[in-house]
Amino acid sequence: MSSQPPVGRRATLNDIAAGCGMSRATVSLVLRGSPLVNKLTRARVEEELRRQGYVYNRAAANLRRRTSTSIALVLNDLANPFFAEFAAGVDEALAAAGFVTLLGCTGESPARERAVLGSLLEHDPAGIILSPAEHSRAADVLATIGRRAPLLLFNRELGGALPEAAHWDRLMLDNRHGARLATEHLLERGHRHIAFFGGHHDSSSCRQRHAGYVEAMRAAGLRTEPYWRIECAPTRLDAARHAPALFAGALAPTAAVCYNDAVALGLMLGLHQRGLRPGHDFALTGFDDIAEAALGMPPLTTLSVAPRERGAQAAQLVLQRLQQPQAASRQIVAPVRLIVRESSCPPPIA
Amino acid sequence: MSSQPPVGRRATLNDIAAGCGMSRATVSLVLRGSPLVNKLTRARVEEELRRQGYVYNRAAANLRRRTSTSIALVLNDLANPFFAEFAAGVDEALAAAGFVTLLGCTGESPARERAVLGSLLEHDPAGIILSPAEHSRAADVLATIGRRAPLLLFNRELGGALPEAAHWDRLMLDNRHGARLATEHLLERGHRHIAFFGGHHDSSSCRQRHAGYVEAMRAAGLRTEPYWRIECAPTRLDAARHAPALFAGALAPTAAVCYNDAVALGLMLGLHQRGLRPGHDFALTGFDDIAEAALGMPPLTTLSVAPRERGAQAAQLVLQRLQQPQAASRQIVAPVRLIVRESSCPPPIA
DNA sequence: AGCTACATTTGGATCGTTCCAATCTGGTGA
């Protein structure tokens, strides 16, 4: 009676049309739920779609309609739980809107960033969410993506002057204010000698957090010793290694505002190794509120940035941009929330 | 002299061809680096490509060539560091081979898994890497993806009988052997009363690990008390909560093989709260070797599964399958390696 | 000049979909 689904090849509109004696155009209308088609025809077509196990070819449709249903998500490294949560939030929100996530990782290399962006662009994403690699420059990014897709910058600024042509949306974290909150909290607990520990000065988020710390210290009328600023890679291991540097100066701090949670947890370890009990003999705060922060020993006072929610927000922003390509570019600084736990003890009475 | 790049529309082969007085076909040959084209023509075309800022439209090419350059990666949850590392490995290896990763998260829901697979299939991936949701059934997966793309199962088995039609590749972890190694290690250290802690019995990986534990105990001629099997959600929090259950039975264990690292770290916390010092008064092992394992207090003896390498391996397997669609399906059980750290102390002398 | 051989280049059909204008059908009113 009716024809077989083709072998070794996915069924197309033509196959369906042939299979139920309708034209390609009608089948297409059915697929898109057009009210033009007769109820009876619709039923027949739908039956045939099922019968042949038809799967829509979005690439072909997108080609014809000059549209796209994917969004490129470009990150440094998924292994970083902060970005992993962010990516999960992005993907969830995009999926809910019928979009698909094209993933790309740069591993903090501007060269790979360009390569990845170039490769993803060939798949014609409707928009791009980019958390730039460390020394990535605005001019380079502009040169590779041009005006081919709207860009949302997340988490970090790009280096170099911002080219006139690029009016990109931004979703940043309130690093400065967060670090200020943490510092003020330690000040309130009675600390006066507070260090800023970890991170590299060429990272914009680190500079911002450091600025917030300096701001709070100044506002309290306190001076900061230069040797209270200890740089190290934002990893647990390197942080643990650099712990002794805290006590190398003339005036030892009684507390530290750490660049992020990884660094804070590493510092805890380093303190232990020196026989100090974090949260007891020495206070510290983190940044990010990663899962382990609440379960550390002691639990870590930190700043919650809700990366999953930020991911959903980033997705929303890009989707809104697709709706209104001409709207003014949006600059959003997401608030952060201080989570007080046991690591931020008062100073020893001595 | 030469024409302008079009405004508001990406340049196409036609634009380039018109721009330098060549035919579309020739430009296409240049793009694909064909040796047929004259050196001079190639130079002229390439100049024009640059001038108009041409970006290849892979979707159009794939449509014509009936190929695809994307692979779908479907996971439960990126927020789980194990999967995040795995995804990073997959993406890296795929990018190196010129493929692009289509991401999808299921959140452990078979219904969402079907939806996500359906949506990704419309983008015509060349292959699929799937780490199934907990109660996902083989028949359902077969019904949604059919023969449209080769599938690689990672990490978990699907429920229900395996349909005849589906000959899928598999990349699994040697859960049974890993747990056996951990148990034998504890036995060697002198423990005789060893519990199996955490995880749910309806998870295939948990069943396998438990089997390995039982196997080692049997082989050592030891019996296992039923109350030495404590189930809980595979999270730190739930593990911490269930710690007391270990000591509720008549015969208290002196060590525990934990379902995974998260559970082990949670158990450490729970032990602390009972005044026990893990790695001193009580021995335990984990599974996964997540980043925190090495930095726990004490550092955790665990099984390294190298999720990033597994990701790269998964990518390779799928790419190989694309080369040889007809080859026999491959069943790989990746070895795991015991990493001995301080948490697996000998039993107290008492 | 005529022929072949070789290196380049090219028009037109095609992939699977959507858009558009045109067509078909049956019913209605003059």
Added chain:
DNA sequence: TCACCAGATTGGAACGATCCAAATGTAGCT
């Protein structure tokens, strides 16, 4: 009987690339 209309359906030309067979140009040889 015919013009008209609304509702339903359809053929053919796109979208941006690739493939293929055929065309073009150039040089060498007789």
